[in-house]
Each structure stands twice: as structure tokens, then as C-alpha cells.
Amino acid sequence: DSGVTQTPKHLITATGQRVTLRCSPRSGDLSVYWYQQSLDQGLQFLIQYYNGEERAKGNILERFSAQQFPDLHSELNLSSLELGDSALYFCASCPSGRSQETQYFGPGTRLLVL
Amino acid sequence: KNEVEQSPQNLTAQEGEFITINCSYSVGISALHWLQQHPGGGIVSLFMLSSGKKKHGRLIATINIQEKHSSLHITASHPRDSAVYICAVIPLNQFYFGTGTSLTVIP
Numbered sequence: 001d002s003g004v005t006q007t008p009k010h011l012i013t014a015t016g017q018r019v020t021l022r023c024s025p026r027s028g029d030l031s032v033y034w035y036q037q038s039l040d041q042g043l044q045f046l047i048q049y050y051n052g053e054e055r056a057k058g059n060i061l062e063r064f065s066a067q068q069f070p071d072l073h074s075e076l077n078l079s080s081l082e083l084g085d086s087a088l089y090f091c092a093s094c095p096s097g098r099s100q101e102t103q104y105f106g107p108g109t110r111l112l113v114l
Numbered sequence: 115k116n117e118v119e120q121s122p123q124n125l126t127a128q129e130g131e132f133i134t135i136n137c138s139y140s141v142g143i144s145a146l147h148w149l150q151q152h153p154g155g156g157i158v159s160l161f162m163l164s165s166g167k168k169k170h171g172r173l174i175a176t177i178n179i180q181e182k183h184s185s186l187h188i189t190a191s192h193p194r195d196s197a198v199y200i201c202a203v204i205p206l207n208q209f210y211f212g213t214g215t216s217l218t219v220i221p
Contacts, residue, residue, distance in 0.1 A: 002158075033209075043200060045209035056207035088155060099145040099204040100164055105157040 031097030
């Protein structure tokens with residue numbers, strides 16, 4: 001158990017819908033990362049937050065947005081969902097968000113868009 | 115264009131064999147991570163490297179910054195090592211992942 005929690009574990013929805021994925025980092029960790037893992041693209045970095053502020057952005061679509069709240073949990077919002085958004089979404093946390101830090105991964109949310 | 119290339123893509127080994135997984139990258143980096151993804155999907159970070167070599171139990175990871183290459187070695191492989199191993203490189207504020215090496219260790 002990494003200490004990072006993600007909810008829900010599974011999510012099935014329809015095209016055009018909007019969903020919110022939630023991530024609670026390890027106690028004391030200030031930085032949260034979001035990743036998408038699909039069968040055709042593999043793992044991709046979406047976005048990083050540190051202590052409530054966006055720190056780095058990767059291949060995040062404009063239909064996706066994220067935020068980190070004062071209690072440090074983070075939410076990833078996916079809107080106007082398409083079939084291709086079906087994937088595993090992971091969050092990870094680390095203490096200060098430096099690249100040389102070990103990241104601790106949550107169990108992931110499996111999203112299926114029908 | 116793939117910033118990270120891993121080889122081999124698939125690997126089957128007999129229990130006890132020495133295993134090497136390679137990762138080559140094309141960008142300047144501040145760190146390189148080796149990740150392990152279990153069949154159930156969970157991801158664990160094995161190593162973070164910025165230079166040299168690290169060892170943890172039967173796992174050894176090395177990096178050669180000049181050659182832009184890293185290797186992950188597993189000594190005395192065991193069926194519980196069966197997983198996908200993923201290399202991730204970190205240039206400034208970005209993350210690029212290899213496509214992974216699927217390892218199966220047969221008893």
C-alpha cells in the first residue's frame with residue numbers, strides 16, 4: 001500500500017459525459033502528478049501540482065482540467081468524453097515534486113467510455 | 115518520435131536466470147526512473163537514478179549519462195518478478211515513458 005488513494009476504482013460512462021477522478025496523496029506529500037495509461041499510447045504525463053499550484057503540464061487535452069485543493073487532495077476533471085479517453089488514470093505523490101524524488105503511485109481509476 | 119526506447123519488448127526467462135532490460139533516451143535529463151507494473155495494474159517505483167548505479171535486493175540499475183542509456187538487471191530471477199518494467203526519463207518538468215518490457219519468469 002503506497003498510501004495514495006484514488007476514487008473511484010472503476011468508472012463506466014458514455015461519450016459526451018463529464019467525470020471527476022479524485023486522488024489523496026500520502027500524508028505530508030505536497031506534490032501530485034496525474035498520468036494516463038491507454039493501450040495504444042502507454043503511460044503519458046498529464047499534469048503536476050505542488051501545494052495547490054500547477055507546476056508542470058504534459059499532454060493534457062483542453063477537455064481535461066485538474067486542481068489541487070488546500071487539503072492537498074487533487075481532482076482530475078474529464079469532459080466531453082470520447083471513446084479514446086478510455087484508460088487507466090493514475091495519480092502519484094511525492095514530498096516536494098523534485099524530479100529526483102521517488103513517486104508513490106495510487107492504484108488507479110479505470111475509465112471506460114461507451 | 116520516441117524520446118525513450120526500451121528493449122526487449124517481451125522477455126521470458128527460466129527461474130534463476132540473470133535478466134537485463136535496456137532503456138535508451140534521446141533527451142537531456144535530470145533523472146531516470148524505473149517502474150514496475152504488476153499484472154493487476156499497480157505501479158511501484160523501483161529506482162531513481164541521476165548517475166551511477168543503485169542496488170536493492172536482487173535488482174540493480176545503472177545509468178550512463180554520456181551514452182544516454184540505462185539498464186535494469188535482475189539477478190536470480192523469480193516468478194514473482196513477472197511484471198512490466200517501464201523506464202521513465204525526466205527532462206525539465208516533463209516525463210517521457212518507454213513502452214515497457216513485459217517479463218515472464220517461468221518456474
